[in-house]
Amino acid sequence: MGSLRALLTCGVARRAEGDVIELFLNAQEAAQSGMVTISMRVPVRCPECAGDAASCPRCGGHGTIEELFSAWLAVPPEVTDGAILAPSELLRGMIRPVRFRMRVRATR
Numbered sequence: 125m126g127s128l129r130a131l132l133t134c135g136v137a138r139r140a141e142g143d144v145i146e147l148f149l150n151a152q153e154a155a156q157s158g159m160v161t162i163s164m165r166v167p168v169r170c171p172e173c174a175g176d177a178a179s180c181p182r183c184g185g186h187g188t189i190e191e192l193f194s195a196w197l198a199v200p201p202e203v204t205d206g207a208i209l210a211p212s213e214l215l216r217g218m219i220r221p222v223r224f225r226m227r228v229r230a231t232r
Contacts, residue, residue: 128164137162143220146227149203154228157201162224166193168217191215197224204228 128145131137140146147160167188173180174187183189195211203209205228214221 126162128162131162140225143222144225145222146225148227148229150229154203154226155201158199160197160199162195164193164195165190166215166222167219168215169219171217188219193218195222199226
């Protein structure tokens with residue numbers, strides 16, 4: 125698919141409550157299985173100080189940094205509207221794991 129920012133801009137995705145991102149599929153896409161890759165920046169615990177040092181040069185004492193994360197989603201065939209999918213792997217130290225809700229749009 126692409127970057128989360130691009131998907132948000134073109135209306136294929138939107139941020140929902142909490143750490144849920146909704147992805148919009150048409151009926152044909154929902155009927156097929158496939159892999160979806162979405163890249164985004166996410167907060168992770170600072171690997172230098174593990175979030176425990178006020179004078180850490182890497183995170184400036186914030187305890188977190190932003191890392192690029194590529195979420196790989198295995199979308200099953202006949203995925204239903206509202207199904208929640210988690211990425212196949214999470215980034216080590218991720219503060220808030222992201223989940224994806226599938227939204228199936230009716231085709232006309």
